Every structure is written in structure tokens, then in C-alpha cells.
Amino acid sequence: MNLPIIDFYSAESDRLSTAISIRQACIEYGFFYLVNHGVENDLVRAFDESKRFFSLPLEDKMKLAYKEFRGYTPPDPSLGLQGDSKESYYIGPLSDSTSANLNQWPSQELLGNCRPSIESMYWKLFGVGKKLLSLIALSLNMDEDFFEKIGAEDKPAAFLRLLHYPGVMGPHDEICSAIQILARSPS
Template sequence: MENQNQTGPEAPIKVSTLNCINLSNPDIHQSVSLLEQACLDCGFFYVVNHGISQEFMDEVFVQSKKFFHLQLNQKMEVLRNEKHRGYTPLLDEHLDLENQVHGDYKEGYYIGVDVPENDPESNKPFNGSNVWPADGVLPGWRETMEKFHREALEVVKAVARIIALALNLEVDFFDKPEILGKPIAILRLLHYADKVSDPSKGIYGAGAHSDFGFITLLATDDVMGLQICRDKDAKPQIWEYVTPIKGAFIVNLGDMLERWSNCIFKSTLHRVLGNGQDRYSIAYFVEPNHDCLVECLPTCKSEKNPPKFPPIRCSTYLSQRYKDTHADLNAYNKHQACSPSSCITSLRTNFNSE
């Protein structure tokens, strides 16, 4: 994720208009055209008729809220581990170091592809067993999240096929075993605190950033908060609200796809501003296999437009990006004898000293 320094007052915020991709549309050429336009324009678009029922989406939100309504000490029992599984407390993530006074005013929960500890693949970064609330605390919670994880991956693969066509690749380019055969797919439940953001004071629900990886799906409740900036170099930056649409995913491209496409498709700066209401969202981040070599796509380079980035392995790239934006787990270990609230409060000091 990329941080951008802001100068001067902010321009007035407006509401964005995004293209909408209907995944059940039999006219694939129309879908490719709409997606290509969106990717060249702002890197954000809606996806509808994606195959996940509204009833199930509603249930996922219900179950997500149940977790975040637990007592803090119960949530801290499933604290995020080094494989990025489990609970991330308020202020744990710090996405915009130059402009944020503290970390993000949100809490989250990471759920990845479950890889048993006795599997040799579990030694890779981001692989491992998921962390779940204790049996009996939230009946049915794990099953709901595992089902959503599986269904959301199919949505991403459908979107990836349209992206492939928009980049003049074979439709199944990203379906190859070495790319999305064993993807790094991370479901993240999010709860934004009922705090009013104030950019002039460096207070954000989520600081300005661009996503790390390939494709992100986002489902939100009906509370406005997500904003995008189409031109991150503009001064002042112009921010636009993205309107939640019930039943739709908001889809955005990550830095890895920008790198892969040689900057033809761009990742887009975005942030979340709180308005004093609780806000819930569900993000689903999909990246290629750990060992996938991300290098300029064959259709995105020429003699006049040579590759702008050297090749890099997916897991190497992601590991560094996560390290740059998350609190060191030692910050929690140092305060494990304290109350959970004291532990989290200590993060303010850590961030302010950086």
C-alpha cells in the first residue's frame, strides 16, 4: 500500500460514479469494455450478480458483528499471529505514516486459506492454520466464514478472467496453477469505531493507501465512509465517496496488478473516514501463489514501453508490505501482563515515536 503526503487544505469531497460489471451478462465484450474503462480511469468498480445470495451476505455481516460485540479480553484471546490470522485490535494497522497521528480506528479479523501445521506448505509466509474463537462462543461462526471464503474466491476468479481479456491475455491466464492454483486469499472482517475522523488532525478510520496485491473484493453496510482519490499527485487531492450498493461488491485493483501490467492498470489511493457511526465491512484480498514470479505481462511491454519494475516473488513482496503497516507483535507481548485495553493504548506511544 502506498502512502501519500498531503499539502494544504483538502478539496471538497464529492460522490463518485463507478462502472458496474454484471457477472451474469452474456455479452462478455460489454463487460470487458466496462472493466477496462474502470481500470484505466480509477481502478474501482462494482460487481453485481456475482452468485453469492443476499441472504448469505446478510448472515456473514450478522456473524461478523457478533464477533466484534464480544468483550475485548475474548477478542484478544485470538490475537493476530505472525501468519496474519486472527484479531487485529484498534490502532493495530497504520496505513498512512506521514499523515496519521495514530493507527487506524478500526478492528479486524484475518481468515486465510487453512493449511494444517503438518503440511510442508505451512512454512510459507501467510500459510498456516486459521485462528478461531473457542468452541461454543460463536456457534456456526467458523462454518459461515469458511463458506464465504470459498464463494468469494470464485467471484475473484470470474473477475480475473475479465481482467485477462481487458489486458489482451488468454481468458484463463490467471487461472494457471502457478498463479491462482494455490492463491494467498485473505478474508478480513472489519469494524470501524464510532469515532469522527478529522484529516486536519490526522485521525482516520483507515489512512490513505493503495492495496498491496492483485484484486480486492469489498462488501459494506450502508454507512458511507470509503473514499477514493483518482489522482494521487493532485494538490490538493480530490476525494470522492463511494456509495454502498446492497448486494454488490466494490472491487479495486492492487499495487501488484499495477506492477504486473506495467502501470497500464493502476491501483488507486483510498481511505475511510468515520462519521460517528459504527461501520462494518468485509474485505477479501486475493494474491497469486507464494512462488508466483510477478513480472511484466507479455502484452504490457514493448520497445517503447519496457518493463518499469524488476521481477519479484509474490510472498516476498507481500511480506514486506505487511511488515511496513502492522504493529510489531512484540508490542503486545511486552504488555501481556497488562489489561487488553492497556495493551492497545500502548500502541499510541509506539506509533507516535516512529
């Protein structure tokens, strides 16, 4: 299935047309790709920081173990090949100091720019989300600032979740590997 592509840059010049495209995509598919949103460079930096974080030794990551809906969660070994073998790192809302202080960050000595890079991406994505909400309001034939007026942006509860899939082989890969080994074995 080819999902619709919404060009966020075009929204600057033709908001109504972009809103109509969003509405159509949501009605027909329920999803869409958002391109030219302006956070591409931040995403690259965040992926680099994410890669650095997940490459840390487990004992360093476990110092940031998940609590208060934030922090590191290791893969669940009990799931084996049947489950979702990802590890994750949650960053909670940054909009108020009480909530933001619950976030757990690797030390600057350990990962230097990790926190500023991730926080920068968080805020830029949040800004894109606010603009997207105004387009969604337009797509519903409402005022652009509808969600702002009703307070939907007052205390945002946006979480950022970094994921890492360690690349465990699935049953099909094991079968293929076994076949390759058998094919090389002398008869």
C-alpha cells in the same frame, strides 16, 4: 465521483462485452463496483457473524490475538482521534491444510456458526475472483484461462479481513456536540 458498475450476471451471456467494460473502468477510474456476483446472501451472513464476533468481550477476542498474519487485532489506543481506530480479524488462505490450520477461530460454544459461515463466504468470493480473473484476461486480449495456465490460481494467498469501526467521535463531532451543549445552556 460515480464509479462504473459491472454486472457480473451479464458476463454469463456476454463475456466479451463485460471484459471491455472492466477494461474501460480500470483505465478511466482504477476501480469499479461488481454487482450480481451471487454472494449477496453470504455477505449478509458474514456481516452478521462479524457483528457477533466484534460484540464479544475483549478478553474473548484477545484469545485469538493476531499471530502468523491471522487472528484478532484490537484498536490502537495510541492513535487517539488522529488515527484509524478500527479493530480487525484476519482469516488466511484456506486452500491448503498447513496454511488453513494457522487460522484462529472462536469456539463453537462461543459463536456457533461463525466459522462455517465465514469459510463459505471465503470460498464463494474466491470463486467470483477466479471468474473475474478470466474476464480481466479477456480484457487484456489474452485467453480467458491465461491466469490459470500460468499457475496464478495454484496456491492462492487470499486473506479475508473483517473490520469494525467502533464509532469514535472525531474532532468535528466534538465541536458540534460542544455547540449543541452551549446552545442549551441558560445565558
